[in-house]
Amino acid sequence: MSMLDIRNLQVKAEDKEILKGIDLHVNPGEVHAIMGPNGSGKSTLARALSGHPEYQVTGGEVTYEGKDLLAMDPDERAREGVFMAFQYPVEIAGVNNANFLKAALNAKRKHAGQPELDAMEFMSLVKAKSKLLEIDDSMLKRAVNEGFSGGEKKRNEIFQLALLEPKLAILDETDSGLDIDALKLVAAGVNAMRSPDRAFIVVTHYQRLLTYIVPDFVHVLSGGRIVKSGGKELALELEAKGYGWIEPALANR
Amino acid sequence: MSQVAEKPSVFAGALEKRPQGGPRWLDDLRARGAARFAALGIPTVRDEEWRFTNVSPIGAIDFKPAGLISGTADRLNGFAYTDAPVRLVVVNGRFDPTLSRLKGLPNGVHVGSLAGALADYADIVQRYFGQLADVNARSFTALNTAFVQDGAFVHIPDGVAIEAPIHIVFLTGSDEGHVMTHPRTLVVAGAGSQTTVIESYVGDAGETYFSNAVSEIFVGENASVIHHKVQEESLDAFHVGALHAHTSRNARFSSHSFALGGRLVRNDASAILDGEGGDCTLNGLYLADRERLVDNHTTIDHAKPHCGSHEVYKGILGGAARAVFNGKIIVRQDAQKTDAKQTNRALLLTDGATINTKPQLEIFADDVKCTHGAAIGQLDDEAIFYLRARGMTYAEARDMLIHAFAGQVLDGVTVEPLRAALETELFDQLAKDLVEADAKP
Numbered sequence: 277m278s279m280l281d282i283r284n285l286q287v288k289a290e291d292k293e294i295l296k297g298i299d300l301h302v303n304p305g306e307v308h309a310i311m312g313p314n315g316s317g318k319s320t321l322a323r324a325l326s327g328h329p330e331y332q333v334t335g336g337e338v339t340y341e342g343k344d345l346l347a348m349d350p351d352e353r354a355r356e357g358v359f360m361a362f363q364y365p366v367e368i369a370g371v372n373n374a375n376f377l378k379a380a381l382n383a384k385r386k387h388a389g390q391p392e393l394d395a396m397e398f399m400s401l402v403k404a405k406s407k408l409l410e411i412d413d414s415m416l417k418r419a420v421n422e423g424f425s426g427g428e429k430k431r432n433e434i435f436q437l438a439l440l441e442p443k444l445a446i447l448d449e450t451d452s453g454l455d456i457d458a459l460k461l462v463a464a465g466v467n468a469m470r471s472p473d474r475a476f477i478v479v480t481h482y483q484r485l486l487t488y489i490v491p492d493f494v495h496v497l498s499g500g501r502i503v504k505s506g507g508k509e510l511a512l513e514l515e516a517k518g519y520g521w522i523e524p525a526l527a528n529r
Numbered sequence: 530m531s532q533v534a535e536k537p538s539v540f541a542g543a544l545e546k547r548p549q550g551g552p553r554w555l556d557d558l559r560a561r562g563a564a565r566f567a568a569l570g571i572p573t574v575r576d577e578e579w580r581f582t583n584v585s586p587i588g589a590i591d592f593k594p595a596g597l598i599s600g601t602a603d604r605l606n607g608f609a610y611t612d613a614p615v616r617l618v619v620v621n622g623r624f625d626p627t628l629s630r631l632k633g634l635p636n637g638v639h640v641g642s643l644a645g646a647l648a649d650y651a652d653i654v655q656r657y658f659g660q661l662a663d664v665n666a667r668s669f670t671a672l673n674t675a676f677v678q679d680g681a682f683v684h685i686p687d688g689v690a691i692e693a694p695i696h697i698v699f700l701t702g703s704d705e706g707h708v709m710t711h712p713r714t715l716v717v718a719g720a721g722s723q724t725t726v727i728e729s730y731v732g733d734a735g736e737t738y739f740s741n742a743v744s745e746i747f748v749g750e751n752a753s754v755i756h757h758k759v760q761e762e763s764l765d766a767f768h769v770g771a772l773h774a775h776t777s778r779n780a781r782f783s784s785h786s787f788a789l790g791g792r793l794v795r796n797d798a799s800a801i802l803d804g805e806g807g808d809c810t811l812n813g814l815y816l817a818d819r820e821r822l823v824d825n826h827t828t829i830d831h832a833k834p835h836c837g838s839h840e841v842y843k844g845i846l847g848g849a850a851r852a853v854f855n856g857k858i859i860v861r862q863d864a865q866k867t868d869a870k871q872t873n874r875a876l877l878l879t880d881g882a883t884i885n886t887k888p889q890l891e892i893f894a895d896d897v898k899c900t901h902g903a904a905i906g907q908l909d910d911e912a913i914f915y916l917r918a919r920g921m922t923y924a925e926a927r928d929m930l931i932h933a934f935a936g937q938v939l940d941g942v943t944v945e946p947l948r949a950a951l952e953t954e955l956f957d958q959l960a961k962d963l964v965e966a967d968a969k970p
Binding site for chain 2: 351353369370384
């Protein structure tokens with residue numbers, strides 16, 4: 277049994293069938309890249325796994341560490357160690373970023389039966405983890421994501437990943453809207469979190485991100501199905517030949 | 530005779546037996562109040578100022594003037610800021626010296642009963658009392674004035690700054706039957722003085738009573754008054770309150786109003802900026818659930834040039850609660866260089882909650898800056914999901930967002946123990962009220 281077993285997953289959004297039967301098995305330590313053209317369903321997969329209420333699962337099953345992931349509320353999934361880095365992190369006016377991070381961390385610690393961190397303990401942890409992602413004081417003092425640049429938002433997402441130390445991290449187009457420097461910074465943050473106990477699902481449209489976060493497996497999604505799987509070289513092949521290349525694969529099904 | 534006068538007047542029996550005595554001018558003023566109320570009666574929704582707020586239920590209950598009650602100390606427990614170092618308690622309209630803490634005030638500062646001040650500060654009381662709260666303008670003010678006997682009086686001499694907040698508590702209670710009280714406050718802050726005042730309105734939980742308050746605050750030249758109104762009446766009580774402030778040259782007045790209780794609540798907060806360089810802040814936070822109604826009417830009158838005003842009112846509504854906000858800003862012809870800003874926001878937690886909101890700008894000067902904005906909305910689903918995706922439960926996520934919403938007004942309270950108590954109170958109440966709303970997101 278893998279850490280995550282997705283079997284024949286079918287998902288609807290706004291009454292439209294988007295995922296038409298996904299099978300994916302993820303083991304601890306592995307990095308799986310999900311690639312695909314726009315509209316192929318890659319972000320839908322990420323959001324369905326995190327429990328977004330607008331995505332309805334209409335068929336199939338998802339087992340996470342032997343438990344039925346789909347039966348859990350989104351917050352329960354998070355406390356159990358599933359983390360999604362948002363494609364569009366939400367701005368929350370009036371909620372201080374540091375307080376938000378502390379609440380998130382303590383929600384998880386409480387669930388794990390660990391003592392909650394006080395303000396001092398939390399700040400020293402933040403200090404230790406903020407350097408790599410260049411999170412400065414002002415980003416902690418401002419409201420969550422409010423007025424953050426695109427790069428700051430994505431750095432803040434990966435910073436949360438570093439603080440919360442999930443078992444399964446899902447990155448939903450974390451590279452979108454990033455320039456090359458910001459991309460390298462974010463990738464370094466992710467790579468620092470790679471470990472034999474932790475798995476990653478990296479959703480991306482472009483091969484570019486995978487130069488920095490090197491995957492073990494690449495899956496190509498098209499029309500709501502995985503149409504091709506392979507090693508990291510598949511991403512390069514896709515980059516060279518374009519998504520048009522997978523059309524014959526679709527036709528052969 | 531008009532039609533109004535032919536009907537049996539509301540509270541006619543009580544008005545006939547209204548308090549007597551004291552100085553002649555006060556007796557005359559009471560008589561004018563009684564006559565004016567008899568003529569005006571309880572406002573109806575045909576009155577533009579009361580269009581969305583039907584107060585006729587107040588007239589339908591035969592409220593009796595509140596008398597002496599037992600166990601007042603116990604009755605005061607459980608309300609915000611009970612450990613205030615300086616406290617003046619008024620029970621059913623009468624000053625209660627045993628529950629009050631008035632020692633150790635700086636020289637010349639007087640915090641005491643209005644009845645006592647009628648003797649000891651006769652000139653000052655006569656000069657200021659009733660100058661802002663006009664019996665002719667508003668029927669509830671006329672009613673309050675008809676029953677004036679005691680209340681709270683604060684006098685800060687010129688140049689004196691007092692650090693400890695002055696907490697005035699109006700308790701309404703009854704051992705038997707439905708009662709009404711008419712709390713009255715007069716604050717006179719001398720030139721260059723600085724003071725912080727908190728008015729609390731509290732009563733027995735679950736009791737149906739009527740509390741009809743009037744406060745007048747005079748802020749002298751270069752003086753500063755920070756005012757708070759904490760309304761924690763019974764959830765079955767009727768509360769009508771009028772706050773009037775007057776600022777002189779370079780004076781600062783700020784008011785922070787918290788409406789947490791009451792089944793039918795109407796607050797009128799009015800400030801007149803009557804000296805150049807004055808500054809006024811009117812902030813408010815109100816909470817209502819079930820079928821409760823909270824109405825806030827504010828008026829900021831820029832009478833002189835170079836004054837600033839800032840206003841933020843926020844409401845959190847659940848159940849089938851209703852709210853009304855009317856924010857009037859008057860800029861007189863003379864009041865050039867006025868800078869006025871008004872914001873009004875409401876958070877509707879249920880489909881059944883409603884608000885009627887209206888800015889009302891009357892600008893007669895040409896070189897002014899006036900902005901206003903209103904926003905009515907529900908909790909942001911995407912924000913809720915973002916917080917849940919980070920491990921917080923639905924209830925924790927919702928509380929965090931409500932907290933953020935209320936924070937702007939709550940954080941304006943500089944008296945830390947009061948701010949903390951209000952925050953606790955707010956969330957205790959929300960926790961109770963929102964259980965039903967949590968049917969499942």
